[in-house]
Amino acid sequence: MISIENLDFIYPSGNHALKSINLTVQRGEFVAVVGRNGSGKSTFAGVVSGLVRPTKGAVFINGINTKSKSRFIELRKTLGMVFQNPENQLVFEKVRDDIAFGLRNLNFSDAEIENRIEEISKIMGIEGFTDSFELSMGQKQRVAIASVLAMNPQCIVFDEPTAMLDPKGKKDIHNIVVDLHKSGITVVYVTNVIDEVLPADRIVVIENGSIKDEFKKQELFDNIEKMKSFGLEIPLIMDLLYTLKQKGIDIFVNKWAVNDVADNIYAYIENIKGHINV
Ligand SMILES: Nc1ncnc2c1ncn2[C@@H]1O[C@H](COP(=O)(O)OP(=O)(O)O)[C@@H](O)[C@H]1O
Numbered sequence: 480m481i482s483i484e485n486l487d488f489i490y491p492s493g494n495h496a497l498k499s500i501n502l503t504v505q506r507g508e509f510v511a512v513v514g515r516n517g518s519g520k521s522t523f524a525g526v527v528s529g530l531v532r533p534t535k536g537a538v539f540i541n542g543i544n545t546k547s548k549s550r551f552i553e554l555r556k557t558l559g560m561v562f563q564n565p566e567n568q569l570v571f572e573k574v575r576d577d578i579a580f581g582l583r584n585l586n587f588s589d590a591e592i593e594n595r596i597e598e599i600s601k602i603m604g605i606e607g608f609t610d611s612f613e614l615s616m617g618q619k620q621r622v623a624i625a626s627v628l629a630m631n632p633q634c635i636v637f638d639e640p641t642a643m644l645d646p647k648g649k650k651d652i653h654n655i656v657v658d659l660h661k662s663g664i665t666v667v668y669v670t671n672v673i674d675e676v677l678p679a680d681r682i683v684v685i686e687n688g689s690i691k692d693e694f695k696k697q698e699l700f701d702n703i704e705k706m707k708s709f710g711l712e713i714p715l716i717m718d719l720l721y722t723l724k725q726k727g728i729d730i731f732v733n734k735w736a737v738n739d740v741a742d743n744i745y746a747y748i749e750n751i752k753g754h755i756n757v
């Protein structure tokens with residue numbers, strides 16, 4: 480789906496923000512990108528989504544080079560991007576104008592646009608939203624995602640989409656991302672909220688503009704010390720199990736949703752009870 484080859488990006492100021500990046504994202508994957516502030520995550524998101532051109536190397540989306548001018552529209556339809564601040568993404572006063580914007584540019588008919596707005600609004604739970612300025616940041620982020628979804632993309636790049644939201648907004652948006660991935664959309668998810676990496680298939684660590692490491696979901700728990708050495712937090716639920724493990728309580732977990740972990744802890748306790756006959 481996405482192939483990044485020997486990518487470098489240098490800002491006009493001379494800041495060498497991305498260095499020798501190679502990464503492939505398969506169709507249907509959920510890849511989380513983590514790293515400290517200033518490590519290059521937003522630059523990476525911009526280049527991957529084709530909004531910014533690589534200084535060196537190339538990014539291919541379904542085999543199409545993001546530099547290709549003749550296939551620009553095809554690229555825009557295939558891949559969308561959601562920014563940290565929804566206010567940078569929404570330009571109109573009326574919610575429906577923002578959702579319709581991309582479709583109008585692609586010369587969809589009014590009837591098609593109406594249908595699409597209705598369909599997307601239902602999916603995103605924003606049917607009652609009319610004026611952007613009346614919305615909370617979390618609601619605005621929903622509209623921003625809706626405006627991207629209207630193009631029916633195969634892939635969405637998210638750049639810290641929950642960073643500016645209150646706790647409920649963060650949870651809402653993150654759940655929406657997980658649902659979109661379940662519906663088949665390929666997700667590249669830049670975050671510094673470490674708990675948000677848990678649904679990802681792979682976690683890519685960026686430091687000083689380079690990919691420093693990459694963990695599969697199943698490998699994360701065994702690489703906690705390494706994650707810490709990158710200055711990353713550990714997902715709370717993993718930290719709990721890791722701390723228990725250091726105390727000699729080794730609970731096997733293969734899914735990190737609270738329910739699954741609770742089931743495993745319960746099974747562990749039941750097993751002990753069986754052995755000591757309480
Ligand atoms: N428009 C810009 N011009 C010059 N340097 C920039 C610009 N935007 C970001 N940078 C620099 O590029 C590096 C990576 O920034 P960024 O991609 O925003 O990191 P992150 O999203 O991980 O915080 C930083 O050193 C930052 O100061």
Ligand SMILES: [Mg+2]
Pocket residue numbers: 520521522639
């Ligand atoms: Mg950033």
